[in-house]
Amino acid sequence: MSGQMYLAYDYPLLSVFWSMLWFFLWIMWFILLFRIIADIFRDDTLGGWAKAGWLVFVIVLPFLGVLVYVIARGKNMGRREVAQAREQQAAFDSYIRDTAKGGDGRPSSVDELARLSEIRARGDITDEEFRKAKALVLSNAGPSEPAGAGTSHPVAEGTARDGSEAAR
Template structure:
């Protein structure tokens, strides 16, 4: 009997820990959204924050019900901006001109690392033309 009592105590501990961690994640998401919102005045932000500290569970539920849709929109917008910034950065860093690619392919062809057919394929790809239009030898 003692084994089953301790077994259910362990299960209860894990369920409680899961609920607590989920609540903390929700709370941090709410606080992040609160400071991300540009439409909300500083006084209202402070009011929401104080309410979250003193009456946290009901305030968190009210915030999610009242401002949940806007919270999702702000999060989506932030993700899109981050993705766009990362893609722009990657483009600026990794940008290689077609002439550079052709020069590299020519050097590989001259060294014997690739065949003439592979060189033509790389050249066509660098120029943006279809590899089907390149004549096969």
């Protein structure tokens, strides 16, 4: 133990701030490096050899490569990132829309209930028939058509109970 031992109070406060600044800049540089590498792969206008060249340049000469990339192509980095975010949002919205519709081509239970309510409001089915059809829709065991959509029920055939043509 012939070496001198330094304790925490031997490290001056300004040196702590200086070390923290360098550490912060080092982390920020790595974040910038990874964003540039992601941008290289994200850019559809670059060919394969151009992507490989930029990637080698950024990895082999990291400080110079990052600096040159930001100067040469930094203006469009944000645009490409926003375009990708919009594409992802559009895909997500489309997925949500398809999932909400039921995805399998059947109308959703909300659509079926709305259609049943409309049929009841027109007077084509009674409240009892509406309750039975609603129970079928909510139990998800019934067909994807409103209650009484079988061939024996006059509503399915487009006629009212009195035999006259139902208004459509």
